Amino acid sequence: MEISDENFRVWAENNEVYFDGVFRLAGPDAYAPIYSLITGLLHEGHKQVTFNLTGLEFLNSSGINLLAKLTIEARKIGDLLLIVKGTNQHPWQAKSLPNLKKLHPLLDLRLA
Amino acid sequence: MAPRIYGIESLADISLDSGARLKLSDGPLQLGWKHSGMTSDFIAEIMALPYARSRKDYLQAHHDIGYLSNELIENAVKFRQPGEILIEAGMVEGSFLIRVKNAIDSETSSRFQQLLHRLQLKDPGVLLLEQIETNAISPESGSGLGLLTLLSDYDARMAWTFEENKDEHIILTTTAAVAMPPSSNL
Numbered sequence: 171m172e173i174s175d176e177n178f179r180v181w182a183e184n185n186e187v188y189f190d191g192v193f194r195l196a197g198p199d200a201y202a203p204i205y206s207l208i209t210g211l212l213h214e215g216h217k218q219v220t221f222n223l224t225g226l227e228f229l230n231s232s233g234i235n236l237l238a239k240l241t242i243e244a245r246k247i248g249d250l251l252l253i254v255k256g257t258n259q260h261p262w263q264a265k266s267l268p269n270l271k272k273l274h275p276l277l278d279l280r281l282a
Numbered sequence: 283m284a285p286r287i288y289g290i291e292s293l294a295d296i297s298l299d300s301g302a303r304l305k306l307s308d309g310p311l312q313l314g315w316k317h318s319g320m321t322s323d324f325i326a327e328i329m330a331l332p333y334a335r336s337r338k339d340y341l342q343a344h345h346d347i348g349y350l351s352n353e354l355i356e357n358a359v360k361f362r363q364p365g366e367i368l369i370e371a372g373m374v375e376g377s378f379l380i381r382v383k384n385a386i387d388s389e390t391s392s393r394f395q396q397l398l399h400r401l402q403l404k405d406p407g408v409l410l411l412e413q414i415e416t417n418a419i420s421p422e423s424g425s426g427l428g429l430l431t432l433l434s435d436y437d438a439r440m441a442w443t444f445e446e447n448k449d450e451h452i453i454l455t456t457t458a459a460v461a462m463p464p465s466s467n468l
Contacts, residue, residue: 231353231431238417
């Protein structure tokens, strides 16, 4: 399972999804294939799923919208633990990732 | 007719004559989108250089300038009427300032002014979470998060000026500023 272009790569290994590069797609329609890929994984019956964002250098606001929509999807699945791994090396993460925690208080946000 | 201004009015008057000035010509959306990314990367590269002595300050300045520029230029590309987009950018009193000017149609103008009205009444952080929840249940809606993330997550100061043109278009000028790291060697 992988989606990529010259700027980014998204792939899943078991129950961990990796986001790499720069997300600057033109809007929800352009992000739809990535949304479908990850929503599929969320509904596979795992006890926990991890979004690994440590390689995601930059994203536009439509990319933030994608992460928020996926968080809401995980929230709807009552017994799924969502872990979000981030890094303080990419300044957007400390600024915008805490919003995900506001959407889903049980989300486990790990910013290192 | 007198221009209508929303946000921090004093920002709209600040001169950027000594800053950088770029014009993006009209063209297909796909190309405009590519130019939006390239232009914001370019502005971040040249404007963040004075912070290069500290890796932490440099990363912060480069990212904040890049994100702010990218959101403003993406909006201009997405909503513009045929014509060029004028971009001015510079450093003013410890802040990075960018001004983007382009034509929009009257429908976009009134929809946008409604959003700016709502912004006067509510905290941008609250509006951001509300917009995210709305987007999650209505997949056809655009993200609409650009300005809200800038105001809520980046503490951006912003002003919007709407001027009626001779034809039926409205000229929208957006000015935005974010504070830069204090320990610069400017």
